[in-house]
Amino acid sequence: MLVRVFEADTMTAALKKVKEALGPDALILSTRTVRKNGLGMFRKPICEITAAIDDPAEAGRAAGTPQPESPGGPQAAVPPVNLATRADAEAPEDTLTYQDLWRQRRVIDPLEEEVRELKQQVNGNGLAAVRSEIDELKAMLSQLARTHVPAETASPAAPVDIPRPASRSGAEVQEMALLQGTLARLGISGEAAAQLEQFAWEQLSPRQLADPQRIEEFLAGAVAQLIRVTGPLQSRPGRQRCIALVGPTGVGKTTTIAKIAAGQRMAGLQRIALLTIDTYRIAAVEQLKVYGEIMGLPVEVILNPEQLQQALLRHADKDLILIDTAGRSPRDEASLAELELFLGPERGTENCLVLSATTRDLELRETVRRFGRLPLHSLIFTKLDECEQCGTLLNIAVQQRLPLSFLTNGQRVPEDLLVAEPGAIAQFITGAQ
Structure with missing residues (x-):
């Protein structure tokens, strides 16, 4: 087989060259448009065709090359090697043999297969799954370490969570079946489910474990015992509170800022300022300014960390400063590093991570881990009105050891804002509200 590459300004001209050189029986292997000679996008593109023919003698006859007669008669064909050699001499850069292509593919194909497998693993969130498993193993090791602390040295403030026994009999497992099914129905899993099962095993009799009510x-x-909360947002005399809301895109940070501000105004707090460093989202600044005008609160736009420091000094007389931020992808390390310049430990802000309760536990754990480069003060869960299960509130709060500060269950300002309270959260999770 003879393989050659042809170039021309147009596809028609390139095909004509193929026909003249290899004849009408030539097989087109590939076509593409290329630019050469280092001129990049400013050079006119040319068409490149890779074509082949099984019998090199046919290419010679198509090109008008005289075919010498062999001693056997006029029908004897010229040996293919001579034509291939002549073609190489005429266009050494454009001519490839079938053997050359085969040797290249034997090397390239395995590499391409490995690259495809790696891409599939990355696209399938393989890394996130591994990190999640590592986090769970760390939690298990932490629990095991606590069980080996002598009673006389244990801290009274130590967490009450105790790991489940390593094994139970078949009858014991059957007794826990109703509780485990209820936890699965409520969306409670992982470490939180393990702690609740242990509590039930210690406090309930077999008959009670079989009673749904x-x-x-x-x-x-x-559940109320496991939930940690920050308590109501109260101003402290002589000490300003500066709260920043951070989190992924689309979780409702700006609306939550407005709800918190409106709730504090209704509670009698007058000296409040609103700051925003969200200069990325369209109309984000205008949205916050509208809320500020309605409530009679000053609104400032911050472009860099220096401006933020100056704004905090200007509003040193305020009791509460609320800072809105642009939504950041948890996987965008550059954006998170930029956010850290605004709200790092030296700033002294209370950074509240806003999460959507409709997000899966795996993504929520990864979001908390990545935003953990900031000093996180508490969690705020939004969109509870869109959830069929609210067990994720308990799952993330228990695993991440972070308290909850607010919940939102609608778009109304400020009615659909709830201060996190253990009993109310337990009602949301168990469906008793």
Whole structure:
């Protein structure tokens, strides 16, 4: 087989060259448009065709090359090697043999297959799954370490979570079936589910474990015990509170800022200022300014960390400063590093991570981990009105050891803002509200 590359200004001209050189029986292997001679996008593109023919003698006859007769008669064909050699001499850069292409593919094909497999692993969130498993292993090791602390040295403030026994009998597992099914229905899993099962095993009798109503009553109280909250947002005399809301895009940070500000105004707090460093989203500044005008609060736009420091000094007389930020992808390390310049530890802000309750636990854990480069003060969950299950509130709060400060369950300002309170959160999670 003879393989050659042809170039021309147009596809028609290139095909004509193929026909003249290899004849009408030539096989077109590939076509593409290329630019050469280092002129890049300013050079006119040319058409390149890679073509082949099985019998090199046919290419010679198509090009008008005289075919010498062999001693055997006029029908004897010229040996293919002579034509291939002549073609190489005429166009050494454009001529490839089938053997050359085969040797190249034997090397390239395995490499391409490995690259495809790596891309599939990355696109399938393989790295996130591995990190999640590592986090779970760390939590298990932490629990095991606590069980080996002598009773006389244990801290009274130590967490009450105790790991489940390593094994249970078949009858014991059957007794826990109703509780485990209820936890799965509520979306409670992982470390939180393990702690609730241990509480139930210690506090409930086998008969109570088989009673659905007793299980619901138990969960309402046990979930409230596991939830940590920051308490109501109250101004402290002589000390300003500066709260910044951070988080992924689309979780409702700006609306939540407005709800918090409106709620504080209704509670009698007058000296409030609104700052925004969200200069990326269209109309974000205008949206916050509208809320500020309605509530009679000053609104400032911040472009860099120096301006933020100056704005905090200007509003040193305010009791509460609320800072809105642009949504950042948890996987955008550059954006998170920029956000850290605004709200790093030296700034002294209370950074609240805003999360959507409709997001899967795996993505929520990864979001908390990546935003953890900031000093996080608490979690705010939004869109509870869009959830069928609210167990994720407990799952993330227990695993990440972060308190909850606010919940939102609608778009109304400020009605759909709830101060995080253990009993109310337990009702959301267990469906008792």
